[in-house]
Amino acid sequence: MSIAVVLPRALYPYARGSSTLTIDDRVSSVRDALSIVGQRWPAVLDRVMTERGEVREHVNIFVGEDSIRFGDGLATALEDGDTIMIVAAVSGG
Amino acid sequence: MASPTLKPTTGDTLVLVGTVKGAFILSSADRKDWTLHGPYFPGESVYAIAYDERGGRTRTLAATRSFHWGSTIRLSDDYGATWSGPERQSVRFPEGSGLALVQVWQIKLGRADEPDVLYAGVEPSCLFESRDGGETWAAVEGILNHEHRPKWTPGGGGMCLHTIVPDPSNSQRMAIAMSTGGCYRTDDGGKTWRARNAGVRAEFLPNKYPEFGQCVHKVVHHPARPERLFLQNHWGLYRSDDWGDNWTDIANGVPSDFGFSMQVHPHDPDTVYIVPIKSDAFRITPDARLRVYRTRNAGASWHALTAGLPQQDAYETILRDALAADVNDPAGVYFGTRSGKVYGSADDGESWTELADALPSVVCVKSAVVGKAGGATA
Numbered sequence: 001m002s003i004a005v006v007l008p009r010a011l012y013p014y015a016r017g018s019s020t021l022t023i024d025d026r027v028s029s030v031r032d033a034l035s036i037v038g039q040r041w042p043a044v045l046d047r048v049m050t051e052r053g054e055v056r057e058h059v060n061i062f063v064g065e066d067s068i069r070f071g072d073g074l075a076t077a078l079e080d081g082d083t084i085m086i087v088a089a090v091s092g093g
Numbered sequence: 094m095a096s097p098t099l100k101p102t103t104g105d106t107l108v109l110v111g112t113v114k115g116a117f118i119l120s121s122a123d124r125k126d127w128t129l130h131g132p133y134f135p136g137e138s139v140y141a142i143a144y145d146e147r148g149g150r151t152r153t154l155a156a157t158r159s160f161h162w163g164s165t166i167r168l169s170d171d172y173g174a175t176w177s178g179p180e181r182q183s184v185r186f187p188e189g190s191g192l193a194l195v196q197v198w199q200i201k202l203g204r205a206d207e208p209d210v211l212y213a214g215v216e217p218s219c220l221f222e223s224r225d226g227g228e229t230w231a232a233v234e235g236i237l238n239h240e241h242r243p244k245w246t247p248g249g250g251g252m253c254l255h256t257i258v259p260d261p262s263n264s265q266r267m268a269i270a271m272s273t274g275g276c277y278r279t280d281d282g283g284k285t286w287r288a289r290n291a292g293v294r295a296e297f298l299p300n301k302y303p304e305f306g307q308c309v310h311k312v313v314h315h316p317a318r319p320e321r322l323f324l325q326n327h328w329g330l331y332r333s334d335d336w337g338d339n340w341t342d343i344a345n346g347v348p349s350d351f352g353f354s355m356q357v358h359p360h361d362p363d364t365v366y367i368v369p370i371k372s373d374a375f376r377i378t379p380d381a382r383l384r385v386y387r388t389r390n391a392g393a394s395w396h397a398l399t400a401g402l403p404q405q406d407a408y409e410t411i412l413r414d415a416l417a418a419d420v421n422d423p424a425g426v427y428f429g430t431r432s433g434k435v436y437g438s439a440d441d442g443e444s445w446t447e448l449a450d451a452l453p454s455v456v457c458v459k460s461a462v463v464g465k466a467g468g469a470t471a
Binding site for chain 2: 010011013014042043046047048050051052054056058059088089
């Protein structure tokens with residue numbers, strides 16, 4: 001199984017410069033995939049999720065072209081070859 | 094673009110400025126000519142900043158908040174040339190607390206004889222402690238699990254613990270303040286905390302004098318007289334002579350007793366500075382005049398300091414941490430405005446000059462003198 005996690009440029013420094021993280025473990029949901037991210041790249045997950053295990057308010061996560069906010073959230077199912085994209089929301093001051 | 098390189102020498106004065114879009118440092122050898130350095134953390138807000146020379150360090154600490162990626166405290170030992178990171182976010186609520194960090198509102202140096210100790214006040218209201226110079230932080234359990242927590246509610250800026258006042262001579266005692274919630278004090282090193290708000294008004298509650306729930310905006314004291322606290326409230330100006338057990342009104346001669354900022358003089362426990370704000374509904378300087386008020390008699394009377402400050406069409410707001418003093422003699426006093434101006438005085442506040450005029454909205458100002466008095470940030 002292979003899942004790609006595409007990072008925004010702001011998070012490259014927390015992934016030792018990588019723009020894409022590859023997860024080869026067997027995972028069934030976005031939550032599983034992010035758990036692996038947290039184990040291997042904890043500084044990345046700090047920026048994506050709060051201590052309460054919630055996706056930060058102004059961060060969007062897509063599987064393919066679909067936002068998990070409009071799907072099953074962190075329970076959104078993954079299949080081999082899926083791409084998770086982490087994006088800064090269009091917001092700011 | 095401001096100069097990015099800061100290499101101060103002993104005796105230089107630093108004014109550290111946090112804004113909603115990054116931090117800046119003003120430096121000067123004579124407090125006449127100032128150089129602006131930064132921006133540091135462009136695009137991120139910096140609501141708390143500090144400079145620490147205890148333990149042989151030259152450490153700047155900045156509380157950064159990315160709109161997207163969360164908050165942390167970052168360290169620099171070379172005056173902002175490099176900052177710690179990338180790394181884990183160092184201020185985190187423990188698992189099971191049900192809380193998640195929104196923002197760090199205050200970084201406070203610990204006592205002189207505990208050079209590795211620092212404190213941080215955060216949103217949602219909690220006190221954190223570091224025992225390694227700011228590298229790692231842990232929530233103080235007595236506040237984290239306080240029985241009043243379910244009844245603390247957010248003020249306009251969020252539910253934040255913004256003020257930390259350690260007793261320099263008693264390691265067991267400390268006062269803190271939050272909005273809303275009010276003042277609390279520990280006498281047992283942080284294990285237990287008692288609300289200390291007797292006499293402080295809560296204008297926005299049916300019971301105007303509750304045990305807790307006040308919206309305290311800032312508390313200051315002088316280390317030479319630590320039991321005497323001064324308090325700027327959300328409506329109300331108070332003094333306590335007994336570490337907060339009792340408070341008395343000292344709004345004598347101010348155009349408004351609403352305000353946010355407050356700073357004690359570095360050498361005189363009876364001298365305090367404030368910048369009154371017209372009202373909670375219209376948070377600008379009264380009469381559109383930018384006036385710092387100073388008492389030299391512990392609040393018996395207050396007098397306006399206006400020389401060099403605009404006295405017409407000045408619709409300014411000065412936030413709770415945007416007023417500071419250096420440890421020089423005469424003292425330097427500094428403040429920043431939400432409109433991005435920074436003003437400074439090198440003569441105890443008698444006269445003022447504009448040090449910067451077009452920064453992003455200023456949310457905190459601190460000052461230090463390199464190599465002097467431990468570099469303590471006022």
